[in-house]
Amino acid sequence: MGYNVLENREIIDLSPMLVPGKEKRRLTIRPFIAELDKTIMHEIDMMSHLGAHVEAPSHFKPEWPDITSLDIRSFYGEAVCVDLRYKKPREAILVSDLEKHVKNGDIVLLYSGIRGDEAPYISKEAAEWLSFHIKMLGIDDTINLEESYELMASHKHLLGKNIPIVEMLSNLDKVAGKRFIYIGLPLKIKGLDSSPIRAVAIL
Secondary structure (H helix, E strand, C coil): CCCCCCCCCCEEECCCCCCCCCCCCCEEEEEEECCCCCCEEEEEEECCCCCCEEECHHHCCCCCCCHHHCCHHHHEEEEEEEECCCCCCCCEECHHHHCCCCCCCEEEEEECCCCHHHCCEECHHHHHHHHCCEEEEEECCCCECCCCCCCCHHHHHHHCCCCCEEECCCCHHHCCCCEEEEECCCCCCCCCCEEECCCEEEC
């Protein structure tokens, strides 16, 4: 396989642009001059859950694996973005919405087109079903991860099986209903419960 295998593929950037000082969550950068060679560097002060980010099991329970403990192959591979634009506001996402699109071992992204609190939510049955079939789940702000924040079914079922969850993706309308290669690697910082990523879809 040649090094130019991706040269003619379409690449969709699935990560939003982050602007220091403009985000809802903390993000600041402070430039400084490196003493050794007088080059410009930056201190970065940010939350681990900012922009497109991938959550490890330790986000839910501190004794569960952190982001560096997961197999790096969890973060890339064959993916499908399930097009849920037919769902109504605050409607449950059911196993029947997923099973005809998802293959075992897939990275699964979900898109509904309805943003915010009115977005469809992942039912506890769908969360459990996904935990037996996929290696990663990704959403944007058109999907509510939890049916109930008392139950926390998606966190329990997925993170409990070392299946990472990606939140705050962007541009999923461009890949809805399609299959592609997904790549979104976390920072290799020991102890992190979550890491910002630069996620891409390679069509």
